[in-house]
Amino acid sequence: MIVTIDGVAASGKSSVSSGVARALGVPYVSSGLLYRAATLLGLEAGLDLHGAAKLLAHLQAHPLRLEPLAGGNRVWQGERELTGGLHSTRVDAGVSVVAALPDVRGWVDAQLRALPAPFVAEGRDMGTTVFPQAQAKFYLTASPRIRAQRRASERPEDVPAIEAALVRRDLLDRVQSAPAPDAVVIDTGPLTLDGVIQTVLAQLPQRTPSA
Ligand SMILES: Nc1ncnc2c1ncn2[C@@H]1O[C@H](COP(=O)(O)OP(=O)(O)OP(=O)(O)O)[C@@H](O)[C@H]1O
Numbered sequence: 001m002i003v004t005i006d007g008v009a010a011s012g013k014s015s016v017s018s019g020v021a022r023a024l025g026v027p028y029v030s031s032g033l034l035y036r037a038a039t040l041l042g043l044e045a046g047l048d049l050h051g052a053a054k055l056l057a058h059l060q061a062h063p064l065r066l067e068p069l070a071g072g073n074r075v076w077q078g079e080r081e082l083t084g085g086l087h088s089t090r091v092d093a094g095v096s097v098v099a100a101l102p103d104v105r106g107w108v109d110a111q112l113r114a115l116p117a118p119f120v121a122e123g124r125d126m127g128t129t130v131f132p133q134a135q136a137k138f139y140l141t142a143s144p145r146i147r148a149q150r151r152a153s154e155r156p157e158d159v160p161a162i163e164a165a166l167v168r169r170d171l172l173d174r175v176q177s178a179p180a181p182d183a184v185v186i187d188t189g190p191l192t193l194d195g196v197i198q199t200v201l202a203q204l205p206q207r208t209p210s211a
């Protein structure tokens with residue numbers, strides 16, 4: 001079974017996917033981490049993030065590996081773990097530019113489609129483009145202010161600055177961020193994290209032991 005959980009920035013996709021994946025006993029797959037890792041490598045190499053050819057060549061020369069686990073995903077470049085540096089303000093600021101490059105999207109999609117199911121996949125276009133065949137699809141929303149307040153404990157900036165950055169990222173990501181027509185849209189604003197997880201679990205199709 002493949003479950004997709006898409007949504008706007010900081011809407012709770014990773015936390016909800018992790019909770020749902022744990023309940024199902026399967027891994028979750030964070031597509032955003034691959035875009036973040038590509039961005040970090042580009043920044044470290046001093047590349048122009050708008051330049052697809054050089055960035056893709058750099059990624060192919062320094063392959064990344066996503067390790068999907070139910071509790072949290074990790075990203076590796078050879079023996080070097082990149083995970084800890086992927087949620088910085090500078091990666092937040094550059095990642096949407098990298099994610100707009102069709103060649104980079106193709107590179108990420110190929111890695112995701114090579115993963116063995118079952119899993120919960122989270123991102124922006126999991127239910128529309130990457131896994132349109134998924135058995136259950138969800139799309140998370142919440143107001144920018146609520147998302148910024150939730151994120152405030154994870155970033156050095158204040159709530160208005162975090163909110164402005166989230167709104168900017170939503171705008172830059174809007175092309176790939178539409179909900180699938182068959183996705184269940186959940187406004188997480190009035191719900192606790194566990195409330196969102198239970199809402200998702202309650203809507204999953206009945207599972208058979210081999211599914
Ligand atoms: N329903 C909720 N109620 C309260 N806090 C929540 C809820 N959902 C998520 N959070 C908190 O909001 C923050 C952002 O959640 P999370 O990182 O899962 O979002 P995300 O959509 O994966 O973010 P990004 O798009 O930046 O990767 C985390 O601190 C998380 O614990």
Ligand SMILES: Nc1ccn([C@@H]2O[C@H](COP(=O)(O)O)[C@@H](O)[C@H]2O)c(=O)n1
Binds near residue numbers: 035095096099100122
């Ligand atoms: N399916 C996806 C997932 C992510 N992106 C881009 O990566 C950025 C970071 O993703 P988070 O899930 O960690 O927020 C996001 O802002 C998008 O630019 C994407 O395009 N498609």
